[in-house]
Amino acid sequence: MALLKILIFPDPRLRTKAKPVQNIDGSIKELSDDMLETMYEGEGIGLAATQINVHKRIIVVDITKEKTEPQVLINPEIKKIIDPEKRAYSEGCLSVPGFYEELQRPSSVEVSYQDLEGKMNTRVISGLLSVVIQHEIDHLDGKIMVDSLSNLKKEMIRKKLMKTTVGK
Ligand code: QAP
Ligand code: CO
DSSP: OOOOOOOOTTOGGGGOOOBOOOOOOHHHHHHHHHHHHHHHHTTOSEEEGGGGTOOBSEEEEOOOTTOOOOEEEEEEEEEEEEEEEEEEEEEOOTTSTTOOEEEEEEEEEEEEEEOTTOOEEEEEEEHHHHHHHHHHHHHHTTOOGGGGSOHHHHHHHHHHHHHHTTTO
16 A cells, blocks of 8 residues: 655646546556545545546545545446535645535436455445545546635635645
């Protein structure tokens, strides 16, 4: 296992669109273990491969406080919006440390993905899990939580993070 370096906004590599995983082999298993370790170390509840500069469609999630339910989703896709009513949630991001922003997303969606055995799964998700999985899929498409904010707010966040993360 190994800790990986997390890219911090406005790193342009966070804008890369990730490619589907073709072969779910030992290297993908190892990568997802390292992503989980990195997420737990940062006290996160979700992490996309994009954030560690690996541009493959892999996300890891664990929304339990006890860190007991690690989930690995490979090639995740939102298939259907089950409940289009938007819910506001205060979202954080390991790539935007120290900032939380209220975003609106559909409250329930159907997600499909492959697990580490390569098996296809389809699940209806809602609540925090649905927010986190939608947030992480955005990363795989090069989108970041700050995108919907005003330019003024984005600029303020960019400046603060440039100051605190120089040389890191
Ligand atoms: C996405 O983000 C998420 O600023 C996952 O100083 C989180 O795990 C979606 C973190 C909440 C919806 C709600 C953020 C850790 C972790 C920080 C994270 C920080 C330390 C963020
Ligand atoms: Co994020």
